[in-house]
Amino acid sequence: MLLSFDRLGGWKWILLGITGLTAAFLILPIVFIAALSFGSSQWLIFPPPAWTLKWYEAFFADPRWLEAAWTSFSIAAMVTVLSVLIGLVASFGLVRGSFIGKEGLRALFLTPMILPVVVLAVALYAFFLRIGLNGTVTGFVIAHLVVALPFSILSITNALEGFDKSIEDAAVLCGASPLEAKLRITLPSISHGLFSAAVFSFLTSWDEVVLAIFMASPTLQTLPVKIWATLRQDLTPVIAAASTLLIVITIALMLLVALLRKGLKS
Amino acid sequence: MALLTERDNTTAMGKIRPVRSKNFALTVPALLLLVVFFILPVLSLLLRSVMEPEPGLGNYQALLGSTTYLKIFLNTFSVSALVTVVTLAIGFPVAWALAIMPSRWASIVFAILLLSMWTNLLTRTYAWMVLLQRTGVINKTLMGLGLISEPLPLVNNLVGVTIGMTYIMLPFIILPLYGVIRKIDPAILQAAALCGATRWQALTRVLIPLATPGMVSGALMVFVMSLGYFVTPALLGGTANMMLAELVAQFVQSLVNWGMGGAAALVLLVVTLTLYAIQLKLFGTARMEGR
Numbered sequence: 298m299l300l301s302f303d304r305l306g307g308w309k310w311i312l313l314g315i316t317g318l319t320a321a322f323l324i325l326p327i328v329f330i331a332a333l334s335f336g337s338s339q340w341l342i343f344p345p346p347a348w349t350l351k352w353y354e355a356f357f358a359d360p361r362w363l364e365a366a367w368t369s370f371s372i373a374a375m376v377t378v379l380s381v382l383i384g385l386v387a388s389f390g391l392v393r394g395s396f397i398g399k400e401g402l403r404a405l406f407l408t409p410m411i412l413p414v415v416v417l418a419v420a421l422y423a424f425f426l427r428i429g430l431n432g433t434v435t436g437f438v439i440a441h442l443v444v445a446l447p448f449s450i451l452s453i454t455n456a457l458e459g460f461d462k463s464i465e466d467a468a469v470l471c472g473a474s475p476l477e478a479k480l481r482i483t484l485p486s487i488s489h490g491l492f493s494a495a496v497f498s499f500l501t502s503w504d505e506v507v508l509a510i511f512m513a514s515p516t517l518q519t520l521p522v523k524i525w526a527t528l529r530q531d532l533t534p535v536i537a538a539a540s541t542l543l544i545v546i547t548i549a550l551m552l553l554v555a556l557l558r559k560g561l562k563s
Numbered sequence: 564m565a566l567l568t569e570r571d572n573t574t575a576m577g578k579i580r581p582v583r584s585k586n587f588a589l590t591v592p593a594l595l596l597l598v599v600f601f602i603l604p605v606l607s608l609l610l611r612s613v614m615e616p617e618p619g620l621g622n623y624q625a626l627l628g629s630t631t632y633l634k635i636f637l638n639t640f641s642v643s644a645l646v647t648v649v650t651l652a653i654g655f656p657v658a659w660a661l662a663i664m665p666s667r668w669a670s671i672v673f674a675i676l677l678l679s680m681w682t683n684l685l686t687r688t689y690a691w692m693v694l695l696q697r698t699g700v701i702n703k704t705l706m707g708l709g710l711i712s713e714p715l716p717l718v719n720n721l722v723g724v725t726i727g728m729t730y731i732m733l734p735f736i737i738l739p740l741y742g743v744i745r746k747i748d749p750a751i752l753q754a755a756a757l758c759g760a761t762r763w764q765a766l767t768r769v770l771i772p773l774a775t776p777g778m779v780s781g782a783l784m785v786f787v788m789s790l791g792y793f794v795t796p797a798l799l800g801g802t803a804n805m806m807l808a809e810l811v812a813q814f815v816q817s818l819v820n821w822g823m824g825g826a827a828a829l830v831l832l833v834v835t836l837t838l839y840a841i842q843l844k845l846f847g848t849a850r851m852e853g854r
Contacts, residue, residue: 544686
């Protein structure tokens with residue numbers, strides 16, 4: 298009865314109430330920021346005295362914001378490509394291979410996910426100081442790749458374990474070369490895993506703040522670093538405008554994923 | 564669920580497939596990346612904690628012997644514990660409701676959960692800084708309702724950190740718990756009812772015990788993630804309740820004290836990895852999807 302919605306009686310309303318409040322708690326900050334980004338009040342007073350687009354104008358008029366956004370995008374794109382490629386190869390090794398210490402290796406590959414990012418950031422910062430990679434795109438890409446790779450390996454090993462290898466073997470028996478069978482049979486079958494690996498890798502890099510704060514230099518910063526640096530000075534509504542743009546991108550990505558999932562199912 | 568069928572597959576195939584250890588080579592690029600840019604730098608940082616400014620355990624004595632730093636450790640643990648308890652208290656009923664409510668409503672809640680999870684971390688923290696400030700919406704509303712006459716200090720203190728962190732951690736407890744409750748067979752609860760259990764007994768003696776593994780696993784995950792959080796405590800917390808991750812960053816960035824930074828990092832690392840090992844031992848899987 299506790300697991301049947303219709304037979305919960307009065308408890309049903311308590312559960313629904315808590316769920317509704319929680320959903321409101323989760324969505325309201327996002328809605329407020331979007332609304333305030335169109336408000337005229339410098340102090341982000343709600344409800345705003347008037348509506349305006351001036352914060353968006355300020356965002357697009359400042360080349361540093363656009364530069365930071367472009368830096369973020371290009372780093373995230375590079376991280377995505379590398380993370381999916383390295384992750385794909387490693388996943389084949391982990392799923393199809395049999396060697397001593399395989400499970401240990403799998404656990405090791407996932408460690409960057411659970412390690413506090415600040416520890417990695419400080420450690421890499423020290424290392425990059427010595428080899429001169431701080432404040433370079435290469436430094437950013439490497440740092441973000443370390444934290445993005447686990448997501449790739451996780452998604453792709455999952456997909457690969459769900460793929461029946463006998464189909465690939467059948468293609469080889471029918472005369473395909475092992476590589477051809479992998480490219481034309483296996484890869485298309487695990488494309489959903491590759492896709493989620495790509496999305497997670499992109500978002501990991503695109504949203505990453507802590508590593509980026511350490512890797513950044515005055516001339517090279519990502520969007521989150523720019524937001525962070527601006528936030529430390531004041532709460533200017535320009536950040537609300539930048540945030541709203543980020544939220545729009547997030548929603549677009551979510552819709553894309555949902556659409557592709559639907560496409561894959563049908 | 565898919566995992567089960569896959570595992571059957573591999574074992575069935577494993578018998579006829581010859582052992583090939585050469586596939587190890589495929590994992591080498593990833594392994595190399597992690598060794599050079601993850602393991603070695605972290606080890607070298609930890610090494611500096613016993614080598615700088617002079618060899619010995621001086622940094623650890625300074626770190627563990629000072630009340631200032633002990634206060635930071637204590638604060639880190641209590642904030643993380645508080646956040647864990649609050650997320651669990653909210654997350655359990657929500658996960659329960661999601662598991663049984665009509666799927667049309669549930670999918671709306673799921674969309675909200677995913678949207679909040681996928682929204683940029685700084686954006687979410689910024690939103691709370693704006694909402695919680697003295698002239699923010701929350702203070703304005705409470706004053707408008709006549710509940711308070713002076714604005715409450717909601718930011719740069721424990722309240723701000725707890726709200727901000729709870730906001731971030733909620734999806735991480737709701738989603739796994741939903742999976743656990745979803746798998747519980749409703750017939751078990753019907754059986755409890757047939758045997759004369761009241762609602763309350765069915766909840767405390769059947770549903771909660773069955774969901775406990777999920778709650779413990781989710782709580783551990785939230786606790787570990789909270790321990791190492793940097794951005795949200797730095798922006799929503801005050802100087803009076805600094806957390807361990809901020810301390811590590813401060814040693815390195817403002818004080819350029821690598822020895823102490825390394826020592827603080829080791830403390831954070833040991834605690835995190837110990838709890839992670841417990842999680843692995845108890846549940847066998849790591850579902851840490853944090854950032």
